[in-house]
Amino acid sequence: xxxxxxxxxxxxxxxxxxxxxxxxxxxxxxxxxxxxxxxxxxxxxxxxxxxxxxxxxxxxxxxxxxxxxxxxxxxxxxxxxxxxxxxxxxxxxxxxxxxxxxxxxxxxxxxxxxxxxxxxxxxxxxxxxxxxxxxxxxxxxxxxxxxxxxxxxxxxx
Numbered sequence: 692x693x694x695x696x697x698x699x700x701x702x703x704x705x706x707x708x709x710x711x712x713x714x715x716x717x718x719x720x721x722x723x724x725x726x727x728x729x730x731x732x733x734x735x736x737x738x739x740x741x742x743x744x745x746x747x748x749x750x751x752x753x754x755x756x757x758x759x760x761x762x763x764x765x766x767x768x769x770x771x772x773x774x775x776x777x778x779x780x781x782x783x784x785x786x787x788x789x790x791x792x793x794x795x796x797x798x799x800x801x802x803x804x805x806x807x808x809x810x811x812x813x814x815x816x817x818x819x820x821x822x823x824x825x826x827x828x829x830x831x832x833x834x835x836x837x838x839x840x841x842x843x844x845x846x847x848x
Contacts, residue, residue, distance in 0.1 A: 699769040701828040704820035706766060711790050714813050715797065718805035727804035735799055742796025749789035753778050766821065773833055775840055781848070783841065787817045788848045822846065 704710075722728060731739075756779060757764040762771040764786075778785040794813055798806025829837045 701825040703766045703824050714809045721805045722803050728802045731802045739796040739800030746789040746793035753785045
């Protein structure tokens with residue numbers, strides 16, 4: 692019987708941007724049926740927009756490190772090399788940290804309280820459905836090099 696190789700990717704539960712989009716849509720639907728919105732002063736609106744802007748810049752900048760190293764940022768594609776420079780010298784997951792900040796900023800800017808109710812769900816899905824699987828994949832693929840990186844750089848910001 693021929694032996695098959697496992698897929699060369701992290702086998703995450705879903706694409707992380709789709710996870711965040713799905714929870715955003717869930718927050719919109721929940722707000723429609725069970726409103727928990729809050730009135731926010733203009734200053735909070737701009738604070739939320741600022742958080743979203745900073746998070747967006749972190750996401751785009753972090754993805755740029757992947758492209759510079761010639762590896763894939765998409766979780767369904769193989770990782771060709773470890774990215775350990777730039778923001779990755781301080782956090783193993785700056786993009787996922789930025790997703791949490793973006794989702795929080797979106798809740799502040801929109802006044803949708805469901806974003807805050809669903810924020811722990813986003814965290815748990817990213818932590819256990821994405822990051823844990825990526826860590827197993829990267830350990831299997833890069834061995835001690837990845838273990839040394841894990842020991843040196845924290846998971847979150």
